Amino acid sequence: MIQPATQRKRYAPSLALSCLLLLGGCSWFSDEEETRVPVELVKFKPEVTLASRWSVSLGRGAEDSAVKLVPGLVGGRIFGASADGHVVAVDTGTGKVVWKRSVVDFYGEEERAIAFAEGIDAITGGVGVGDALVVVGSAAGEIVAMNQSDGSLAWRAATTSEVLSPPQVLNGRVFAQSIDGKLAAFDAGSGERKWLYSTSIPSLTLRGTSTPIADKDFVIAGFANGRVAMLDQVRGMVGFEQRAGIGQGQSDLERLIDIDGQMVMDGPLVYAVSYQGNLVAVDVTARGQVRWSRKASSVVGLGIGFGNIYLAEEDSRLTAISTETTDDVWSTEALLYRDITTPVAVSSFVAVGDFEGYLHLIAQSDGRFVGRKQLDNAGLNAPIVVDGNRIYVITNSGRLVALEVR
Numbered sequence: 001m002i003q004p005a006t007q008r009k010r011y012a013p014s015l016a017l018s019c020l021l022l023l024g025g026c027s028w029f030s031d032e033e034e035t036r037v038p039v040e041l042v043k044f045k046p047e048v049t050l051a052s053r054w055s056v057s058l059g060r061g062a063e064d065s066a067v068k069l070v071p072g073l074v075g076g077r078i079f080g081a082s083a084d085g086h087v088v089a090v091d092t093g094t095g096k097v098v099w100k101r102s103v104v105d106f107y108g109e110e111e112r113a114i115a116f117a118e119g120i121d122a123i124t125g126g127v128g129v130g131d132a133l134v135v136v137g138s139a140a141g142e143i144v145a146m147n148q149s150d151g152s153l154a155w156r157a158a159t160t161s162e163v164l165s166p167p168q169v170l171n172g173r174v175f176a177q178s179i180d181g182k183l184a185a186f187d188a189g190s191g192e193r194k195w196l197y198s199t200s201i202p203s204l205t206l207r208g209t210s211t212p213i214a215d216k217d218f219v220i221a222g223f224a225n226g227r228v229a230m231l232d233q234v235r236g237m238v239g240f241e242q243r244a245g246i247g248q249g250q251s252d253l254e255r256l257i258d259i260d261g262q263m264v265m266d267g268p269l270v271y272a273v274s275y276q277g278n279l280v281a282v283d284v285t286a287r288g289q290v291r292w293s294r295k296a297s298s299v300v301g302l303g304i305g306f307g308n309i310y311l312a313e314e315d316s317r318l319t320a321i322s323t324e325t326t327d328d329v330w331s332t333e334a335l336l337y338r339d340i341t342t343p344v345a346v347s348s349f350v351a352v353g354d355f356e357g358y359l360h361l362i363a364q365s366d367g368r369f370v371g372r373k374q375l376d377n378a379g380l381n382a383p384i385v386v387d388g389n390r391i392y393v394i395t396n397s398g399r400l401v402a403l404e405v406r
Contacts, residue, residue: 245277261301
């Protein structure tokens, strides 16, 4: 049961303490804890309506807060996934389920007993779409590719570790990033691995990864060591590596600089932000030269639109930064400590969700709140997908919801 904001406490750093991946034995917990109380929502006069279009039950929501399943949109269909293994194709216009499959059915009895024990999330990463495929990461340490037409199995391919972000599909390749600091490319037709890029990661990291950006001939990924790398899609050759953060402090916890949040691309510039590090603008046409940088800390990352970069800080402060001047256009603490999702531009607004399941619409021009709707008492954790004035989101209870901004 969700507690009122005045009663529900957070401990700093809230996400670092709850979502850490321990790769080595170490003791870092402290008796000193800073209590963070989510702010109460302030009432306002709505200027737009978030109209519900349809809602579809996908299956069980994720037990692991690091599993943030994102719907994949292509043509007139949207593909959603549930943590207990279901992948569902839905008609975007009517909300009618076209097909529903369970990835668990693609495994033999012995494999199921090992990989899909009770209480374990069967799907950990997704949904990626492209080249007539729907691709997810499974608890078996694989990516599973299904045919968009009917949900039948196309192929399965082993990964080096758990995949927590949506695989990206482009130009006959599937790109999957795993939590052990590796990015792999697979042939979209056969599932054969074509190349593997590996980077070293610290002994202590946040549990999660950013989502790779696949664009034209290259793919860009951010890693737990605070580096952004651009790779050739065909051969995996490194175009550049650039730092978005440098670990500082005496403890492993203080030196966390993971890039786990969403990166965005605007023309030749890729924007990335690390935890306890920096927000950087990296020029892909100049071998990764940093055009500008500023101190920032985020685990959910960035949005872009209206000539602004939208930065969701780890304390849920939301700031609009001009891409032209790099100055703050506006900043709001109205959602402080409410664990907001990755900001996404929709029409002339910015959309974010929070831990109580509210979807907020904020004006891109000045940061005023213009719309709000509670979708799920269990909360919103996954990034939102936008198509025109349509919003799609998978709630923590495992429902795929479609809304329209009016």
